[in-house]
Amino acid sequence: MHITECTWSEFQNLQMSEKVACLAREDGSPFHTLFSQQFNRTFLDQICKLATEIRTIAKSRTGMDFLQSLLSHKRAMLYFSQPSSRTFLSFLSACQILGIKTGEVRETATSSEFKGESHEDSIRTFSSYFDLIIMRTQEKGLAEHMAWMLSNSERPVPIINAGSGKDQHPTQALLDIYTLLRSFERRGGLRDRSVMFVGDLSRGRTVRSLSNLLLNYENIEQVFVAPEPLQISKDILDALDAKGVKWTASSDMYRFLPAVDAIYMTRIQDEWDAHKGDSACIDTSTYKIGIEQMRACKPDAILMHPLPRRDEIAVDVDHDPRAMYWRQMRNGMWMRVALIASTFDCAARIDAFYRENI
Numbered sequence: 352m353h354i355t356e357c358t359w360s361e362f363q364n365l366q367m368s369e370k371v372a373c374l375a376r377e378d379g380s381p382f383h384t385l386f387s388q389q390f391n392r393t394f395l396d397q398i399c400k401l402a403t404e405i406r407t408i409a410k411s412r413t414g415m416d417f418l419q420s421l422l423s424h425k426r427a428m429l430y431f432s433q434p435s436s437r438t439f440l441s442f443l444s445a446c447q448i449l450g451i452k453t454g455e456v457r458e459t460a461t462s463s464e465f466k467g468e469s470h471e472d473s474i475r476t477f478s479s480y481f482d483l484i485i486m487r488t489q490e491k492g493l494a495e496h497m498a499w500m501l502s503n504s505e506r507p508v509p510i511i512n513a514g515s516g517k518d519q520h521p522t523q524a525l526l527d528i529y530t531l532l533r534s535f536e537r538r539g540g541l542r543d544r545s546v547m548f549v550g551d552l553s554r555g556r557t558v559r560s561l562s563n564l565l566l567n568y569e570n571i572e573q574v575f576v577a578p579e580p581l582q583i584s585k586d587i588l589d590a591l592d593a594k595g596v597k598w599t600a601s602s603d604m605y606r607f608l609p610a611v612d613a614i615y616m617t618r619i620q621d622e623w624d625a626h627k628g629d630s631a632c633i634d635t636s637t638y639k640i641g642i643e644q645m646r647a648c649k650p651d652a653i654l655m656h657p658l659p660r661r662d663e664i665a666v667d668v669d670h671d672p673r674a675m676y677w678r679q680m681r682n683g684m685w686m687r688v689a690l691i692a693s694t695f696d697c698a699a700r701i702d703a704f705y706r707e708n709i
């Protein structure tokens with residue numbers, strides 16, 4: 352079944368694996384990018400290779416001119432109704448690198464949603480003017496709904512989910528995997544590793560999406576460290592159990608610090624508190640990394656963070672060669688160029704240019 356062959360109610364009620372099958376294109380690359388479960392190992396290998404080719408091509412003016420010619424006939428809408436720095440700016444830069452012209456709404460008070468227009472009508476409006484919609488929203492499942500709606504309209508333009516509610520951040524997971532792969536590529540690769548997630552795991556969509564994506568790699572143990580009220584939710588652990596992946600949930604970061612290969616810190620996401628100040632009542636003092644904690648880590652461990660951070664990583668850790676979060680952020684731009692290029696079927700042209708010129 353394809354997404355155009357089901358009602359919204361039917362699509363919404365499918366199992367994730369069935370939704371993924373409904374969204375698949377023949378070559379395995381996504382048209383709409385909605386969930387991290389859409390990315391299989393073949394696609395991940397291809398998109399990471401493409402991101403590396405693009406970052407290499409972009410080093411020269413000739414290469415940059417080539418990239419900017421690829422999609423100069425396209426326009427993209429950046430619809431970010433939730434705050435963002437990195438995701439918004441890296442997608443904007445990615446569009447610029449590919450020659451795509453952009454429009455944006457970053458605050459619904461400035462769009463006709465303020466006058467009561469529905470999400471459906473707003474997105475249909477964007478699809479009338481643009482060839483791609485990149486959207487970040489507060490609401491879980493909205494990108495999915497809008498993708499279904501556009502697929503069943505006269506203007507089925509692709510949607511990229513740039514973060515939806517507490518649930519999914521698939522493009523962050525792509526850049527996180529790319530960062531892990533690059534970090535370990537000269538050290539045996541991303542297999543037989545342990546990744547420790549720390550912080551607000553119950554409301555961290557980046558953790559949920561990356562945990563799913565790690566299922567594509569061999570023997571990756573996942574460790575979830577959080578105070579009990581912020582611990583990872585059962586659906587993620589069920590997904591790990593279904594694949595036979597080893598995991599541990601704990602409130603003791605210090606127990607695992609010396610053993611893990613990658614530490615993925617997250618901030619406390621108090622914007623989701625049911626009542627203002629709820630998070631402040633939770634003791635998070637032992638979920639922070641400073642110079643002393645880095646001393647306890649493996650000499651070749653890496654430290655990641657999707658950012659923004661608050662005080663969970665001390666600023667003086669930034670100079671530690673194991674701190675990857677600034678590189679991770681820049682990797683996001685190259686990965687988003689690769690994803691947009693792949694969405695518009697430019698991968699083969701980029702690969703050919705790379706082989707001929709680099």
Ligand code: CP
Nearest residue numbers: 435436437438657658
């Ligand atoms: N990592 C991330 O999504 O950052 P922004 O909220 O700044 O986009």
